[in-house]
Amino acid sequence: MKTQSEEPAFHFISGLPRSGSTLLAALLKQNPRFHAGMTSPVGGIFLALLEAMSDRLETSLFLDNDARQRVLRGLVTNYFATSNARVIFDTNRLWCSKLPALHQLFPQAKLIACVRDTNWIIDSFERLVRRNPLQPSGIFNFTAGGTVYSRATGLASSDGLVGFAYDALREAFYGEQAQSMLLVQYDTLANNPKKALAAVYDFIGEPWFEHDFENIVFDEGDACDERLGTPGLHTVGRKVRAAPRATILPQDLFQRFAGDSFWNQPGNNPRGARII
Template sequence: MSLEPKLRLHFLSGLPRSGSTLLAAILRQNPRFQAEMSGPVAGLFAALLAEMSGKNEFSVFISDTQRQRILTGLFESYYADCKADVIIDTSRAWCTRLPALKTLFPESRVIACVRDVAWIIDSLERVVRKNALQPSSIFNYQSGGTVYTRVNGLAGPEGMVGFAYDALKEAFYGEDANRLLLVQYDTLTTDPEKALAAVYAFLGEPSYAHDFTHVSYDATAFDVKAGTPGLHTVRSTVKAIPRTTILPPDLFRRFANDAFWKNPQNNPRGVTVV
């Protein structure tokens, strides 16, 4: 049974440290849009799915129609006070949920921010070193280890980067890849007008004159609580800042060929990459 959703909902996902918070900060300049950093909805979604599964003996009383209504109701309840016409919910987990999102919100689309993995790792390591006196939630507040153990943890299948990377590939090569747009960090920071034009076209929304010199977003309280001050800091002016990596050369080279989306031969479903 198909249930007509009440929300005009889209999703922001992809790799960490790849511009999703920046993109949300830009989009929220448009009064028609609601966009934030990663929030709790994806976790609540997963918890509801689990509780309605066969692990719960009462699941025999829950039909697929009820599941759909309950999961749709999660979004409707969470965003009940939102006055925006278009809502964009952010989580790296959404790339693993394209079939479910298609069922619940047939008109929804997923924007995935991407970046060379070596520079993602470099960026996270910079945050760790900048907050050398505060163990980070990224590493379960463990204070030991080296850059190598930190990178191994990040890049592992359950790590912040490894999970998001695998989720991205699942969406990119899956049967619902036509619902996916990849926005490269380099494009967003060097040519934000091009990136935003692609986003609006992908969502089927009228364009908006964004101000790329006065972008604002404040997640200070969240970052401090997580032991990672600056993790979601957004500079007021959108621009690329060249730098030299702080990673050992062998670690940096380890991820040299991971940007699969850059090679058209690796894009059999024709996902738009901007």
């Protein structure tokens, strides 16, 4: 068993969906010192353990916060115990909502939050739906009905895939641990990946590794995407490139989400979160 001094450094990738987290992980894993990937089961188990150790159960009488901390920390460290990486990134949308807990469990950990304009996130999901018109998506509970308007409303609701992540991001951004998070904007990552990665390396205090932005290999998500009925959800192109395009959303719907990028509003960063 590894001692705490032998453990790797743990960091967490979170933020908004369709905002570059899979691309970021694909690039980071080029570094042989790093482990990174798409969403892991750790976040879901983390929530289940929190609930299982709550006062809802009689057995919580035998638990104190020290025990809870050992169990939750052990979940993360033991899940990655077989990895030889010295720096581990775990990805999950919910980590933004658990930044105080992560800070307590791993005081040196950093949170990398990928962000993007909400209207383009909705546009990206709609493109996936239209790319697979004969295959209902698990994103929408495999229902075959609905319209672009109902799909957008469902995604943006507080318990929707986009709405939850957006609210969690705001919680972390305005919270006491905001200085331990770095927001990586999709446009920066797509247009200047070296600049984005340099900011990540500087933020986590790791020496620079020369990445290959012309030859990205990442195929971990294919089976998961097929099972979800949404082929292409985690597809990463061979090269990093920005592809200018017009939205496929109706203009009134596209404009509904315009201006949601609170992190870009002047004077709206009270806790000093880093943004690249």
